[in-house]
Amino acid sequence: MAMSAMRYVYWQDGECWIGYLEEFPDYETQGSTKSDLEEHLRDLYKDLANGAIPNVRRVGVLESA
Numbered sequence: 001m002a003m004s005a006m007r008y009v010y011w012q013d014g015e016c017w018i019g020y021l022e023e024f025p026d027y028e029t030q031g032s033t034k035s036d037l038e039e040h041l042r043d044l045y046k047d048l049a050n051g052a053i054p055n056v057r058r059v060g061v062l063e064s065a
Helices: 034-049
Strands: 008-013 016-021 028-031
Touching (some): 008 034, 016 034, 028 034
Antiparallel strands (some): 016 028
């Protein structure tokens, strides 16, 4: 499954980089560097998108008339 560009939120806490995908704010991950964090986010996305993690909550946009 190819991952398209996705927005993510991240911050540094001491020596750790922590972040989550905007579409999946309940699922944080961390890395020792920013690039390590990005790799963990890619892996997390694969697990979330292919159903390896059950009962995934998502963020959506609802348009009103």
